[in-house]
Amino acid sequence: xxxxxxxxxxxxxxxxxxxxxxxxxxxxxxxxxxxxxxxxxxxxxxxxxxxxxxxxxxxxxxxxxxxxxxxxxxxxxxxxxxxxxxxxxxxxxxxxxxxxxxxxxxxxxxxxxxxxxxxxxxxxxxxxxxxxxxxxxxxxxxxxxxxxxxxxxxxxxxxxxxxxxxxxxxxxxxxxxxxxxxxxxxxxxxxxxxxxxxxxxxxxxxxxxxxxxxxxxxxxxxxxxxxxxxxxxxxxxxxxxxxxxxxxxxxxxxxxxxxxxxxxxxxxxxxxxxxxxxxxxxxxxxxxxxxxxxxxxxxxxxxxxxxxxxxxxxxxxxxxxxxxxxxxxxxxxxxxxxxxxxxxxxxxxxxxxxxxxxxxxxxxxxxxxxxxxxxxxxxxxxxxx
Amino acid sequence: xxxxxxxxxxxxxxxxxxxxxxxxxxxxxxxxxxxxxxxxxxxxxxxxxxxxxxxxxxxxxxxxxxxxxxxxxxxxxxxxxxxxxxxxxxxxxxxxxxxxxxxxxxxxxxxxxxxxxxxxxxxxxxxxxxxxxxxxxxxxxxxxxxxxxxxxxx
Amino acid sequence: xxxxxxxxxxxxxxxxxxxxxxxxxxxxxxxxxxxxxxxxxxxxxxxxxxxxxxxxxxxxxxxxxxxxxxxxxxxxxxxxxxxxxxxxxxxxxxxxxxxxxxxxxxxxxxxxxxxxxxxxxxxxxxxxxxxxxxxxxxxxxxxxxxxxxxxxxxxxxxxxxxxxxxxxxxxxxxxxxxxxxxxxxxxxxxxxxxxxxxxxxxxxxxxxxxxxxxxxxxxxxxxxxxx
Numbered sequence: 136x137x138x139x140x141x142x143x144x145x146x147x148x149x150x151x152x153x154x155x156x157x158x159x160x161x162x163x164x165x166x167x168x169x170x171x172x173x174x175x176x177x178x179x180x181x182x183x184x185x186x187x188x189x190x191x192x193x194x195x196x197x198x199x200x201x202x203x204x205x206x207x208x209x210x211x212x213x214x215x216x217x218x219x220x221x222x223x224x225x226x227x228x229x230x231x232x233x234x235x236x237x238x239x240x241x242x243x244x245x246x247x248x249x250x251x252x253x254x255x256x257x258x259x260x261x262x263x264x265x266x267x268x269x270x271x272x273x274x275x276x277x278x279x280x281x282x283x284x285x286x287x288x289x290x291x292x293x294x295x296x297x298x299x300x301x302x303x304x305x306x307x308x309x310x311x312x313x314x315x316x317x318x319x320x321x322x323x324x325x326x327x328x329x330x331x332x333x334x335x336x337x338x339x340x341x342x343x344x345x346x347x348x349x350x351x352x353x354x355x356x357x358x359x360x361x362x363x364x365x366x367x368x369x370x371x372x373x374x375x376x377x378x379x380x381x382x383x384x385x386x387x388x389x390x391x392x393x394x395x396x397x398x399x400x401x402x403x404x405x406x407x408x409x410x411x412x413x414x415x416x417x418x419x420x421x422x423x424x425x426x427x428x429x430x431x432x433x434x435x436x437x438x439x440x441x442x443x444x445x446x447x448x449x450x451x452x453x454x455x456x457x458x459x460x461x462x463x464x465x466x467x468x469x470x471x472x473x474x475x476x477x478x479x480x481x482x483x484x485x486x487x488x489x490x491x492x493x494x495x496x497x498x499x500x501x502x503x504x505x506x507x508x509x510x511x512x513x514x515x516x517x518x519x520x
Numbered sequence: 521x522x523x524x525x526x527x528x529x530x531x532x533x534x535x536x537x538x539x540x541x542x543x544x545x546x547x548x549x550x551x552x553x554x555x556x557x558x559x560x561x562x563x564x565x566x567x568x569x570x571x572x573x574x575x576x577x578x579x580x581x582x583x584x585x586x587x588x589x590x591x592x593x594x595x596x597x598x599x600x601x602x603x604x605x606x607x608x609x610x611x612x613x614x615x616x617x618x619x620x621x622x623x624x625x626x627x628x629x630x631x632x633x634x635x636x637x638x639x640x641x642x643x644x645x646x647x648x649x650x651x652x653x654x655x656x657x658x659x660x661x662x663x664x665x666x667x668x669x670x671x672x673x674x
Numbered sequence: 675x676x677x678x679x680x681x682x683x684x685x686x687x688x689x690x691x692x693x694x695x696x697x698x699x700x701x702x703x704x705x706x707x708x709x710x711x712x713x714x715x716x717x718x719x720x721x722x723x724x725x726x727x728x729x730x731x732x733x734x735x736x737x738x739x740x741x742x743x744x745x746x747x748x749x750x751x752x753x754x755x756x757x758x759x760x761x762x763x764x765x766x767x768x769x770x771x772x773x774x775x776x777x778x779x780x781x782x783x784x785x786x787x788x789x790x791x792x793x794x795x796x797x798x799x800x801x802x803x804x805x806x807x808x809x810x811x812x813x814x815x816x817x818x819x820x821x822x823x824x825x826x827x828x829x830x831x832x833x834x835x836x837x838x839x840x841x842x843x844x845x846x847x848x849x850x851x852x853x854x855x856x857x858x859x860x861x862x863x864x865x866x867x868x869x870x871x872x873x874x875x876x877x878x879x880x881x882x883x884x885x886x887x888x889x890x891x892x893x894x895x896x897x898x899x900x901x
Contacts, residue, residue: 167767168716170746175718175764195650196764197718202635203660204797207671216793222720239544266723285731303720303819365572365596368624379596386599453544454575454592454603467590469579482575482592490627516719519650651800652763659799669799 158184163501167196171274171505174515176489180504187504190496192489198519205479210236210310210446213479218304220481221517223263227256227459229308231481234389235455235466236310239448246391247435248312253390254325254428255295255307256457257421261332262291263460264414264421265339271411271509272343275352280343287335294324310446312438322429329422329429336418344415353407357495357507360405367494368487371462373511376413377405383458395427407510414512445474461485461512485517526600529567534558547603555606556616562593562602563621569597573622578632582662585610587638591618608638617643635660683837701837707752707778708833709740714751716771718758721785724819725757734822739829748774753832754809757819759787761800765808772809780836781805782828784815792818 160183167175175196181189201220205213210232217228230252237244265284272280292302298317299307307314343349359369364377374381382399384392400416402409440446448470456465462484469478488511496504523546530548534557550558562570570593579588591604608615617640618625627649629640634648637658648655657664683705684697717726726744729736736742745751748771760768772781783805786792791803805811812835815828 167764168746168771174722175758195652196761196767197759198650198761198763199759199794199801200659200798201794203799204794207797219720219793222723266727281727282732285728286733289728289731289733302821303724363623366623368573368622368628381596451544452547452590452603452605456574463574465575465592467575467577467592469590478577478579480575480577482577486627486631487624490624664799666799670796670803 160188171508173270173508173513176513176515176518178492178508180501182501185500187496187499187501190493190504192492194486194489194515194518196519197516199516201520202479202481205476207475209474210448210476211443213476214309215304215306217481218306219516220483220520221459221461221464221485221514222303223266223514224256224259224459224461225303225305226252226259226308227457228464229305230256230390231455231457231459231464231466233308233310234457235453235468236446236448238455239451239453239468239470240310240446242311242440242446244312244439245435246433248437248439250391250428250432251313251317251437252308253392253395254425254432255299255313256390257425258291258294258325258328260421260460261418262288264418265291265335267414267460267512268339268343274505274509275349277343277346277349280339283335283338283342287332290331291328294321294328297324309438311440311444312436314438316437317432322432325425325429329426332418332422336415336422339415339418344412350408352502352506353411353510355404356407356503357499357510358404358406359491359495363494364405364491367491369462369491370487371458371460371484372400372410372413372417373462373488373491375400376402376409378403383456383463389457391428392424395424397424407506410510410512447472447474448476456482459484461514461517462488481520483517483520485513485515486520489513489518522600526568526602530562530602533561533565533568545601545603547605550604550606552606552608552615556618556621559591559604559618559621562604567598568595570595570602571622572596573618573624573628574601576618576625576628576632578636578638580610580636580660580662582610587613587636589615589632589638613638615640617641619643634658637661704837708836710743711739711741711753711780711829711832712743712745712751713741713753713755714748714771714775715744715746716754716756716758716768718760718764719787721757721787721819724822725755725784725825729822729825734826736826736829739826739833741829748772749776751775752779754779754781756781756783756788756805756809756811757785759792759794760802760805760808762802763800765802768805769808780813780832781809781811782813782815782825782832783811784817784820784825784828786816786818789814789816 160181163180163182165178165180167177177193177196179191179193180187201216204216213232214229217232218225221228265287269281269284272278295305296302298315298321299305359373359377361377361379364374365379370381378401380399380401385399397420400413400420402413448468450470450472452467452469454465454467456463463482464484465482467480467482468476471477492507492511495507499507526546527548534554562568572594573591574594575592577590579590581588586607587610589606589608593602593604615638617629619629626644629643630647630649632638633640633646634650635658640646647653657666683701684695687694687696715726728734730742730744741753752775754772754775783789787794788805791801794801795803802808813828813832815825817824
């Protein structure tokens, strides 16, 4: 009698493929409610063991039909809906619609309005990147990062609350100006915040960027090449991390960006680490922009048109865009001469960035997929509109 | 390239385009039959090289019974923009797909199909994207009636 | 020591060698349930940033009220915080999540989207006008988005409701009427009518009648009749 000793490999290896473990492909649903959803995004993964073969995102769980609603509202009333699309850069969303309407209707705004808008937008960019950094840490297991970044978010939020009155949904930048004027001690408060944030960005670097676990999880993972990024329509830090320096603030300067000197942060390989570090550096560049603009805000009125004037756009097609914290938000308006747009379309940055995951993720494991999705910085209501 | 030279170059290459005047940036209007060919030229020609499709949307002109497709293109090499419009019939609502030329069109066309009902010929995966698969109707059409939707105009 | 919102329910009698706590099981169970709610982080939109993330953050600390253990799975949670708009595609999933929570379970609807549809009430073809069309809601916290302090007011209201209403013997029976869980045959208008009648009755004063019914009124009569 002989006793045959088997190993686990013998059990798993199918006789038809000697030397290869027999695995079966299966679908896994990361449904709309799960820890790293960042909202309500459903992703269906086709997995082979733990390796991803295909990614099928299913958006639409927050689709409220904002574009249809905008056809019933006049141009001032649309602004409050834009806050609710990409709520982390709400002021920049407002600015996109305000800019398109102003350019189309021929409303000229003065330097004070432009400077205030720029400073507020850059403060919001720092706030948005701080939240992204904290959530990235939380997704990858470092919960402390979340607490640090929210502490700093609240400190910047105090300025917004004092001037605008709201913490998250701002409704501040209207076509024709801004809603409220800044307080006399605005510059001092912002300067204190800037010196604080400079120290905090260094702290972010010390806490996460130098961490060997984070570097192992992000370096070399999920590479998006430049040509694929451009063809997919990715914009914002995702495109800049792949090596192409497309930043609307430099390419077509709007607001007061021409007066400030800053660098466009560009990555080299397009992996998750580049997308991570591009945003950390962008925080530093935003601080630099605000420092240059905060001291001389020109005097003037903060609203060029009277508050409740009816804005009518001449008939035609208008398109304009701004650079939000996630990418290029474009607004396309087709007007038939009335007070309400006949068709309004938002070119949302997260919608175009999201589909990159169908190209980047296959071949990596589930844990890498979480790192990739966090590094793309998606805000789901912006995808669904 | 500035706007006039751009339009001149495009019309010289492809005489089947006409200039569109009701737009705030250089715009051309194309017929649906010539659309794939013209878009290929726009991307491949060295002086034009429109390699990024920023936005693709549609407008429902219900009184004249046609849909208008609008493409916003950008060239990363030269830094110029172009708006391309194309009218298609509202009854049949068929259009050629651009997803072979720009990958971004793959999903932007799915969104237009979902909300307008325009079907793209040659699209590899034409499914609804935001609404459920068994949703009746296409919401962004002007004649969309929904009893659940509380219509309110001020 | 955290924030103390109430006293220990019951009487504490010190005895030689220790103390005795005299209470009822209902009171002590409700007290412990209310002070350690585990929220299910059901955030779809902007309210999630304020209600779920910012309240767990250092400046506004939800751990003071015992509710910082926010779970992502409904099996381990007993409080569903609906933060965000509900659309028709999400509604069945939300109902599924609600039914997966074990009883006793509570629901707080935060933000105007979850209360009534919010800014998307008109002209939107996918919105569900209020989360209470799908799940029964205990507490509504208005705002767009509500401040974290408003959310804590709602949380404390819920804690008060639990301590006074919900008990282990009657799970699912709530002492406060919730519009979505009203008994058959009664509408909101009926309740408003009853409230109006009650208010009018309490606040209408018949001066003659009141004056005559005062205890000193007879005394005054006696004095005036005397003279």
